[in-house]
Amino acid sequence: xxxxxxxxxxxxxxxxxxxxxxxxxxxxxxxxxxxxxxxxxxxxxxxxxxxxxxxxxxxxxxxxxxxxxxxxxxxxxxxxxxxxxxxxxxxxxxxxxxxxxxxxxxxxxxxxxxxxxxxxxxxxxxxxxxxxxxxxxxxxxxxxxxxxxxxxxxxxxxxxxxxxxxxxxxxxxxxxxxxxxxxxxxxxxxxxxxxxxxxxxxxxxxxxxxxxxxxxxxxxxxxxxxxxxxxxxxxxxxxxxxxxxxxxxxxxxxxxxxxxxxxxxxxxxxxxxxxxxxxxxxxxxxxxxxxxxxxxxxxxxxxxxxxxxxxxxxxxxxxxxxxxxxxxxxxxxxxxxxxxxxxxxxxxxxxxxxxxxxxxxxxxxxxxxxxxxxxxxxxxxxxxxxxxxxxxxxxxxxxxxxxxxxxxxxxxxxxxxxxxxxxxxxxxxxxxxxxxxxxxxxxxxxxxxxxxxxxxxxxxxxxxxxxxxxxxxxxxxxxxxxxxxxxxxxxxxxxxxxxxxxxxxxxxxxxxxxxxxxxxxxxxxxxxx
Numbered sequence: 429x430x431x432x433x434x435x436x437x438x439x440x441x442x443x444x445x446x447x448x449x450x451x452x453x454x455x456x457x458x459x460x461x462x463x464x465x466x467x468x469x470x471x472x473x474x475x476x477x478x479x480x481x482x483x484x485x486x487x488x489x490x491x492x493x494x495x496x497x498x499x500x501x502x503x504x505x506x507x508x509x510x511x512x513x514x515x516x517x518x519x520x521x522x523x524x525x526x527x528x529x530x531x532x533x534x535x536x537x538x539x540x541x542x543x544x545x546x547x548x549x550x551x552x553x554x555x556x557x558x559x560x561x562x563x564x565x566x567x568x569x570x571x572x573x574x575x576x577x578x579x580x581x582x583x584x585x586x587x588x589x590x591x592x593x594x595x596x597x598x599x600x601x602x603x604x605x606x607x608x609x610x611x612x613x614x615x616x617x618x619x620x621x622x623x624x625x626x627x628x629x630x631x632x633x634x635x636x637x638x639x640x641x642x643x644x645x646x647x648x649x650x651x652x653x654x655x656x657x658x659x660x661x662x663x664x665x666x667x668x669x670x671x672x673x674x675x676x677x678x679x680x681x682x683x684x685x686x687x688x689x690x691x692x693x694x695x696x697x698x699x700x701x702x703x704x705x706x707x708x709x710x711x712x713x714x715x716x717x718x719x720x721x722x723x724x725x726x727x728x729x730x731x732x733x734x735x736x737x738x739x740x741x742x743x744x745x746x747x748x749x750x751x752x753x754x755x756x757x758x759x760x761x762x763x764x765x766x767x768x769x770x771x772x773x774x775x776x777x778x779x780x781x782x783x784x785x786x787x788x789x790x791x792x793x794x795x796x797x798x799x800x801x802x803x804x805x806x807x808x809x810x811x812x813x814x815x816x817x818x819x820x821x822x823x824x825x826x827x828x829x830x831x832x833x834x835x836x837x838x839x840x841x842x843x844x845x846x847x848x849x850x851x852x853x854x855x856x857x858x859x860x861x862x863x864x865x866x867x868x869x870x871x872x873x874x875x876x877x878x879x880x881x882x883x884x885x886x887x888x889x890x891x892x893x894x895x896x897x898x899x900x901x902x903x904x905x906x907x908x909x910x911x912x913x914x915x916x917x918x919x920x921x922x923x924x925x926x927x928x929x930x931x932x933x934x935x936x937x938x939x940x941x942x943x944x945x946x947x948x949x950x951x952x953x954x955x956x957x
Contacts, residue, residue: 522666583677595704782860859892
């Protein structure tokens with residue numbers, strides 16, 4: 429009965445997510461048109477978040493140096509910094525605030541993007557579960573920062589936070605007693621404020637480190653152009669709308685008009701609009717839901733796990749270096765030779781992308797064995813089967829310009845390109861493709877090869893498109909040999925829904941082959957003449 433009731437709910441939730449995902453893809457592709465796929469900020473939200481955090485840390489260190497942490501000296505020290513040293517201290521203070529606002533926006537956008545793409549199950553569960561507490565740390569740290577200024581806004585936030593915490597049966601005496609009068613606000617209280625605002629970021633540093641433990645080569649800094657653009661926008665905003673203090677906190681007066689920060693302090697008006705109990709219930713429900721998402725029932729999907737063949741693994745470490753999710757480790761080889769290692773796959777972390785297969789030097793189709801066995805392979809889609817299919821499909825093609833298309837299951841669909849002179853192959857990830865297969869296809873009768881995958885910085889498995897592009901450009905091992913004519917190779921980086929881009933790339937490749945044939949024919953005719 430419970431399953432009968434829950435199934436429609438899950439179906440509706442899935443439908444809502446799919447609709448939202450479709451809308452998000454259109455937005456992301458619009459940003460691609462404006463910034464280019466490689467510099468699209470929506471594709472680098474995590475890295476931008478790291479940048480903003482370090483900007484907060486650097487600006488915060490300077491602000492702490494000049495801050496008088498006493499109850500009487502906190503406000504004058506910060507206000508004097510903004511008015512008498514606006515060119516440095518004032519700008520840094522504004523950068524500090526706007527970076528905090530931006531960090532909240534980026535974190536929430538990153539959370540929403542990962543949810544839309546369903547990236548919280550299986551091998552991504554660890555990153556999701558370790559990312560949720562970071563939201564709490566950021567908001568606690570941000571709210572605590574307002575208290576240190578101890579102006580009217582800081583006083584309002586401190587009192588509202590105390591009232592919210594007093595609802596919980598945690599303290600022997602209410603925290604609000606610290607704000608009965610100005611005399612009650614002591615230096616000891618400010619020591620607590622400093623601990624909250626400086627201690628929580630230390631937890632945040634540890635949390636961020638923990639968050640990326642199962643991600644190889646984690647992007648902790650955005651591309652240089654995107655980083656500089658982000659810094660420039662924040663700097664211009666700091667100059668255009670510098671952050672200034674309100675009047676000093678006076679517990680004898682009610683705060684009047686406040687320049688409210690609705691991003692960082694939204695919890696306070698929500699508390700007064702409802703109640704502390706309602707706010708705690710909403711926060712608890714939100715956190716429980718976020719933590720529960722990876723464990724909710726979903727459609728059963730069996731993902732193949734990469735398998736290592738000790739007889740063909742030489743311990744070269746390329747699969748270890750290229751695995752996007754740290755699923756491959758190196759262990760002593762069972763042949764007991766001193767210093768010899770072998771790859772080992774952690775099934776819980778394997779993404780079933782096959783990028784490790786594309787990295788293995790033994791995955792070359794030029795090996796003479798009848799049944800191609802590699803050092804590491806995907807059992808449900810072995811590389812030997814790809815070689816056999818390639819041979820069979822090339823034998824079926826007809827026409828003067830036979831073309832092989834290697835594509836990606838997560839990118840633009842290549843199956844629709846099938847024609848009498850085109851043989852498409854869709855792989856789990858384009859990173860599974862060993863570059864030697866391009867040369868093999870050309871030697872086995874193909875006139876050209878088209879390689880397609882997700883857009884730059886848009887790979888479902890993070891690094892598949894990047895590694896493939898570098899392998900084809902001979903900047904990463906295993907690489908495409910220099911003897912392969914590059915005019916017979918084309919690439920088209922296209923996401924799902926970008927089939928027009930893929931068709932255009934195929935059309936241009938055909939035109940190139942036809943032009944080359946015409947040129948050859950003219951050259952042959954001229955020599956005979």
